Amino acid sequence: MSNQLTAFERSDGRWGLRNHVLILPLHSAFSATARKIADDSSGAVAVSHDWSGEIDGDFDRIVKTISGFAANPNNFATIFITIGTPNELAIIELAKKIGLGKFEVLNVAELGSMSKIADIGLQMANSLLKEAKASQRISAPWSAIKLGQECGGSDALSGITANPALGVASDRLVELGSSSVLGETTEILGAEHLLAARAITPEIGARIVETVARYERSINYEGIDMRGAQPSRGNIEGGLTTLEEKSLGAAKKAGSAQFSGVFEYADQVVNPGLYFMDTPGHDTEQLTGFAAAGINIVVFTTGRGTPTGSAIVPTIKVATNTTMASAIPDLIDLNAGTIADGLKTLADVGGELFDLILEVANGKLTKAEKGLHHEFSLSRMYNTVIR
Amino acid sequence: MLSILMRKVLVLNESDNIAVCLVDLDIGEVIAQDGLNLTIQNRIPRGHKVASKDIAKDAGIIKYGERMGHATSDIKIGEHVHTHNVLGDRLSTEQVK
Numbered sequence: 001m002s003n004q005l006t007a008f009e010r011s012d013g014r015w016g017l018r019n020h021v022l023i024l025p026l027h028s029a030f031s032a033t034a035r036k037i038a039d040d041s042s043g044a045v046a047v048s049h050d051w052s053g054e055i056d057g058d059f060d061r062i063v064k065t066i067s068g069f070a071a072n073p074n075n076f077a078t079i080f081i082t083i084g085t086p087n088e089l090a091i092i093e094l095a096k097k098i099g100l101g102k103f104e105v106l107n108v109a110e111l112g113s114m115s116k117i118a119d120i121g122l123q124m125a126n127s128l129l130k131e132a133k134a135s136q137r138i139s140a141p142w143s144a145i146k147l148g149q150e151c152g153g154s155d156a157l158s159g160i161t162a163n164p165a166l167g168v169a170s171d172r173l174v175e176l177g178s179s180s181v182l183g184e185t186t187e188i189l190g191a192e193h194l195l196a197a198r199a200i201t202p203e204i205g206a207r208i209v210e211t212v213a214r215y216e217r218s219i220n221y222e223g224i225d226m227r228g229a230q231p232s233r234g235n236i237e238g239g240l241t242t243l244e245e246k247s248l249g250a251a252k253k254a255g256s257a258q259f260s261g262v263f264e265y266a267d268q269v270v271n272p273g274l275y276f277m278d279t280p281g282h283d284t285e286q287l288t289g290f291a292a293a294g295i296n297i298v299v300f301t302t303g304r305g306t307p308t309g310s311a312i313v314p315t316i317k318v319a320t321n322t323t324m325a326s327a328i329p330d331l332i333d334l335n336a337g338t339i340a341d342g343l344k345t346l347a348d349v350g351g352e353l354f355d356l357i358l359e360v361a362n363g364k365l366t367k368a369e370k371g372l373h374h375e376f377s378l379s380r381m382y383n384t385v386i387r
Numbered sequence: 388m389l390s391i392l393m394r395k396v397l398v399l400n401e402s403d404n405i406a407v408c409l410v411d412l413d414i415g416e417v418i419a420q421d422g423l424n425l426t427i428q429n430r431i432p433r434g435h436k437v438a439s440k441d442i443a444k445d446a447g448i449i450k451y452g453e454r455m456g457h458a459t460s461d462i463k464i465g466e467h468v469h470t471h472n473v474l475g476d477r478l479s480t481e482q483v484k
Contacts, residue, residue, distance in 0.1 A: 156434030159451070160397065160407060190477055194453065239407075239434035241448075241468070242475030245455035252451075340409055342394065 006362050007140035010073050012099040015144030017296045017361045018074040019132045020045050020312050021125055023081070026066065026088040028052045030081040030108075033118055037079070040118075041125040044079075045311040047376035053087055058380045063087075064266050065378055067094035068292030070103070074312045076132040077102035079124055081117060084109035098268060098294075102128065137363070143272050145178040145361055148290035148298040148313070149253040151187070152283040155303030155320055156239035159249020161349070162301035162320040162336035167255030168350025169299070169357060170274065174257040177272045181263070181295060182254040185215045186281035190244030191251040195276065199259040207262040211278045238303065253301065265379060266292040283308045284377035287315065297361055299353065300368075305331050308375050309368030314360050317367060318353060333360075333367050394420050396437060400452035405436040405468050407450075412437065418465075429467040436468040448473050 008016040023034040023046040031048030038046035047069070051062050070078045070091070078100065082088040084107045092105065104124045106117050149166060151158060170180045182188070188195060192212040199205035231240045240246050260273030266289045269275065277293065279286040283306060290298060291313045298313055300306070303320040305328040319325035322337035334356055338344040360366055396406035398421050406423065408431050416427040423439055431437055436450070442462040447454040456475040462468060 156407065160399065190455075190475070191453075236470060239432065239436065239469070241436070241470050241473045242456040244453075244475050244477065245450060248451050248453050248455055340397070342409075 003358070005140045005142060005144060005358060006137035007144045008073075008076070008135060008137060009140070010099065010101060014073040014099055014294070015140050015296070016073040016076070017144070017363075018312065018314065019076040019135060020074055021128045021132055022046070022070065022075045022078045022312060023121065023125065024066070024070055024078055025049070026080055026082040026091055029083075030117075033114060033121070034081055036118055037121040037125055040122050042129050044125040044129060045374060047311050047374060049376055049378050051378055053083070053085055055087065058378075059087075061265065061381070062378050063091055063094060065288060065292045067091045068098060068266050068268070068294065069288065069312070069376075070095040071098035071100045072291050072294055072296065072312055073099070073101075074291075074296050075101055076135065077104070077128040079104045079106060079121055079128070081106045081121070082108065102131075104128075142173065142176040142178045145173060145297060145357070146269050146293075146295045147173055147178060147180045147357065148287070148293075148295040149180065149182050150184070150283065150286055150290070150298055150315075151250055151253060151301040152306035152308060153302045153304030154187075154235060154238075154240070154246060154250065157320040157337065157340050158301060158303050159245075159252050160320075161339040161346075162303075162318040163249055163252035164255075164346055165336045165339065165349040165353050166253045166299050166301055166318065168346060169255075169354040170253065171255035171257050172350075172354050173357070174255070174272070174274050179269050179272050179275065179295075180254075180257070181269055181275045181277050181290065181293070182251070183277045183279035183286050183290065184250065184281045185212060185278050187250040188212060188247050188276070189216065190242070191247035194248075195251060195254065195259060198256070204259055204261055208259065208276055211262060211276070215278070234304065253299075263293065265289050269293050269295055280379055282377070282379075284375045285379040287313070287375065288377050289379060297357065299357065301336070307331055307368070307371065307373050309366070309371070309373030311374035311376065314366045315368045315373075316353075316356060316360055330371065331367055396420070396423070396439075398423065398439065399450060402452050403449045404438065404440040404442050404446075405448060405450055406439045408433055408435055408437055425465040428463060428465040431467045438462045438464050438466050438468050440464055442468075 021044040034046040196205035257274040263277040325335035
């Protein structure tokens with residue numbers, strides 16, 4: 001296997017591991033039209049969401065998520081569908097600042113007809129897809145890889161098989177000069193002191209601890225009793241006893257490299273190194289936030305077999321146990337359960353995962369991509385307020 | 388050295404006072420590997436933990452070499468270690484029924 005990374009170079013120097021044409025509605029009402037254009041085209045992707053322009057406490061977070069998603073370097077081009085309100089147009093402006101590729105705007109106020117939008121959108125999509133297919137991958141530096149680490153449906157083997165195997169692969173990438181990002185604040189609660197001790201400065205360590213403390217305060221403020229949800233009943237049946245135990249296992253995803261910084265949700269990941277990002281534990285909100293942060297490949301470890309994927313970011317599924325990996329082969333890209341079966345060592349599987357990350361970065365489709373798992377979810381912290 | 392395949396439990400760190408069961412274990416089974424020599428005291432499902440040392444009430448439960456909670460009663464070597472005799476130090480599982 002070639003050890004050479006190839007990718008699509010963007011005009012601002014960033015690198016795409018895919019070359020998607022994204023149809024992006026800026027208002028929830030255009031979700032079906034976006035989907036229709038994508039389905040009728042020769043390979044464009046679309047997402048739908050439920051934001052309809054409301055301005056509330058989450059406005060900045062939503063604008064940041066949608067604009068970052070459009071500007072992800074895995075997109076060759078984005079076609080926006082908009083009513084044309086200033087708030088929707090502001091999303092396009094913010095995406096440009098982040099590093100939006102080619103783009104087109106379908107403005108309903110100007111075009112005045114949904115069928116016109118669908119027809120023109122389809123022509124635009126097919127023309128951009130032709131351009132995208134003509135562009136070539138070139139040799140890329142390791143810094144082109146921006147890896148997101150995620151886990152969902154954890155079991156007692158997560159912290160022993162798939163998570164530490166991801167840790168091995170992440171350490172190797174960080175050493176080579178890639179970026180790697182651990183998320184899920186809920187799932188480091190109880191292990192944050194260990195992560196903080198690995199920060200390159202005391203300030204970064206303090207920020208990791210404060211991010212978790214802020215989360216704990218918000219939980220207490222909401223009056224939520226975490227004890228019924230974390231660890232979940234399924235976790236407990238699987239043998240996980242305490243939240244700390246679950247977090248110690250979840251943190252294994254980040255390997256043993258030093259932490260170079262802490263990001264807020266959907267902050268742009270620019271520099272090489274290992275980072276922590278404050279994200280919800282909810283799989284799709286985390287994955288969407290990662291995509292909005294410019295992360296261009298994700299490894300997702302799972303004990304129960306979570307199908308979640310992204311329209312634009314290849315998501316590699318690693319099984320923690322052989323039973324599930326054998327039961328749902330069309331979801332799982334790599335089985336780390338072989339470590340608990342005694343068939344392979346952690347170093348073996350970590351090496352296999354590293355090789356697979358490189359193959360997927362170079363264009364090999366993941367099971368989630370083949371299955372068209374195109375989930376998208378806006379992360380909200382407040383009740384929706386109608387404007 | 389034993390291959391993992393022949394192991395019934397996994398010791399994750401030498402300072403741990405628990406081991407993780409790789410198979411369902413029954414009362415009376417003897418675990419003799421990696422310097423351990425213990426007899427299983429309860430039925431313990433795969434993925435769950437067994438005490439690899441005697442653990443006194445209030446002492447820390449150590450997994451991956453780190454504290455993951457504390458014992459709510461004395462736990463003898465070979466006993467199942469789970470929510471019936473362990474609480475987290477921070478957000479505990481006490482209320483989960």
